[in-house]
Amino acid sequence: MTRSTAPHTEPVSTELGSTGSSDVAISVRGIHHVYTSEQTGEHVTAIGSIDLEVSEGDFVCILGPSGCGKSTLLYLIAGLLRPTAGEISVKGGRVTAPGRDRGIVFQEYALLPWKNLRANVALGPKIQGMRRAERNAVAQEFIDLVGLGGFEDKFPHELSGGMRQRAAVARTLAADPEVVLMDEPFAAVDAHTRMSLQEELVRIWRATGKTIVFVTHSVEEAAYLGDRVVVLSRPPSQVQEIVTVTTPRAERRSSEVNHAHAGIVAGLLGAMEMDVPPRAHRGIDEHG
Numbered sequence: 001m002t003r004s005t006a007p008h009t010e011p012v013s014t015e016l017g018s019t020g021s022s023d024v025a026i027s028v029r030g031i032h033h034v035y036t037s038e039q040t041g042e043h044v045t046a047i048g049s050i051d052l053e054v055s056e057g058d059f060v061c062i063l064g065p066s067g068c069g070k071s072t073l074l075y076l077i078a079g080l081l082r083p084t085a086g087e088i089s090v091k092g093g094r095v096t097a098p099g100r101d102r103g104i105v106f107q108e109y110a111l112l113p114w115k116n117l118r119a120n121v122a123l124g125p126k127i128q129g130m131r132r133a134e135r136n137a138v139a140q141e142f143i144d145l146v147g148l149g150g151f152e153d154k155f156p157h158e159l160s161g162g163m164r165q166r167a168a169v170a171r172t173l174a175a176d177p178e179v180v181l182m183d184e185p186f187a188a189v190d191a192h193t194r195m196s197l198q199e200e201l202v203r204i205w206r207a208t209g210k211t212i213v214f215v216t217h218s219v220e221e222a223a224y225l226g227d228r229v230v231v232l233s234r235p236p237s238q239v240q241e242i243v244t245v246t247t248p249r250a251e252r253r254s255s256e257v258n259h260a261h262a263g264i265v266a267g268l269l270g271a272m273e274m275d276v277p278p279r280a281h282r283g284i285d286e287h288g
Contacts, residue, residue: 024092025179025211026054026077034070046072048236049086054179054213061222062215063268064232064240072214073237074181077213078104091178100128103177106187109164110167113157117143117167118152124175142170145204162193166200173208182214186221198224202249212244219268224252229268243268 033047046069054060062070075081077088088095090102103124111120118139125135127194143149146166156164165185172180186194198221205212216222222229226245233240245252 017116023055024053025056025058025090025144026052026213027087027089028073028077029087029089031073031076031083033069033076033081034084035072041206042264045236047076047083048238050232050237050239052230052239054211057209059202059212059214059227061226062213062230062232063219063222063226063229064217064237065234066217067105068232068234069237070217070232071183073232074104074183074213074215077179078102078181080104082260091183100124100175103175104181104183105165105168105172107184107187108155108180109156109161109168111167111171113156117159120156120167121171123171127212128175135287138174139170142174143167145173146170147200160193162197163179163191163199165189167206169201173204173210177210179211179213182212182219184215187216194221197243201225223268224249231268261287 029051031047031050032045034043036042036047037044050073064070072081076083077090078096079095082096090099093101095102102200109216112123115123118136121143122135122139125138129263130138139150140149143152147171148163148166148170151163152158156167159167165188186197189197200210202225214225215221216225223245227241229245230239231241231243232238
């Protein structure tokens with residue numbers, strides 16, 4: 001289902017070098033971010049300098065230790081924060097504020113407790129001015145996609161943690177964003193549910209073809225989900241390494257080829273721990 005959107009973006013200045021490529025979904029150029037500590041009042045540099053491009057349809061994981069600026073980078077792409085310096089563009093338009101072209105799934109489910117599942121998922125289309133019958137049809141499409149058919153009239157408190165997170169994903173997709181941004185969305189669920197949600201997310205990504213940027217501090221999660229894994233250094237953050245994972249996802253968890261997953265994990269752990277110049281690139285396949 002295709003619907004028009006009106007993102008909060010501005011044309012990218014040619015002086016700064018627009019990519020001009022329709023294949024680039026997200027362009028991050030020279031991003032530097034400083035914030036003021038609420039405790040001390042001091043200026044803290046969260047992000048030193050980051051350059052990054054994400055292609056349309058990619059599944060990219062942002063990996064790094066706690067406090068390295070992963071979520072900050074995601075919020076900058078979302079337009080929830082403004083960078084101190086640098087420029088971010090989505091589909092060629094400069095990001096200046098939150099917009100319909102970007103949807104975000106937070107760690108907490110952020111569902112409206114007074115609305116049932118159907119109304120929560122239909123919220124984006126409602127804000128966009130869609131008529132009730134059409135927005136309910138859209139909501140049903142994505143409720144079914146995430147496997148929650150039959151729970152449309154349930155309220156958030158009546159759903160399990162995993163179901164609430166599926167609902168949050170459905171609500172984001174129902175707004176039809178170009179890019180889906182996910183901030184450690186499975187951190188609050190148990191290990192078994194997390195694995196199930198990861199597999200569901202891969203299925204949904206394949207079904208929708210959306211561009212996904214997924215923040216995590218879990219090496220195992222990044223190794224399973226990502227086509228590319230962007231490893232951030234400790235603050236002030238830089239891109240320490242970009243790892244391309246070529247092992248088929250079916251083999252990343254298969255007990256018969258467990259060495260493949262072990263090789264990916266070992267490579268990413270090494271990338272997080274080693275002291276190398278930023279922006280190193282390499283690939284990891286089934287040979288580790």
